[in-house]
Amino acid sequence: MWFQQEIHFPEVARGFHLITDDIARALPCLNDCHIGMLHLQLMHTSASLTLNENTDPDVRHDLDAFLSRLVPEDLxxxxxxxxxxxxxxxxxxxxLLGTQLPWRCGMDAWP
Incomplete structure (x- = not known):
């Protein structure tokens, strides 16, 4: 079975932002998923997707600091x-990071 849905996010400032809860709200059918694959495709070329830990918010801060130093705005x-x-x-x-993210869902893989 295939299911496709477009999800719209509000514009946000530069940085790393959590979208897991937004995706879960937009796709309540994930609760019924026992096994499958969620494929996220970001349709914007000045934003990206990455999967990382969410235990410590310092991870998002440090990733942003690294990318800001790697690619500063004032070059x-x-x-x-x-x-x-x-x-x-x-x-x-x-x-560098990409605009697609495959995500295994089901079997306790989805938060």
Whole structure:
């Protein structure tokens, strides 16, 4: 059985944001899933998806600090600044981290 649904998220500032609860609310059918695969595809090129631990919020902080240092907003050779100084760094992060995330669900894999 296949199920497809588009989920819309509000615009958020640069950083690492938890979306697990948003996905669970948008897809209540996951509660009935015994085994399967959830495939998330982000349809925006200046945002990305990554799977990481959620026990310590410092992980999100440190990942953001690392990416901000790796790809700062004030690099003088960035020409693409049409949507602001954070736009090109977000494109680079999306290229590095990706915009797709497969997620095994069922058998206690879904939080």
């Amino acid at each position: 003088p050779y960035f020409r693409h600044t049409l949507e602001g100084p954070d736009d090109m760094p977000a494109h680079v992060a999306a290229s």
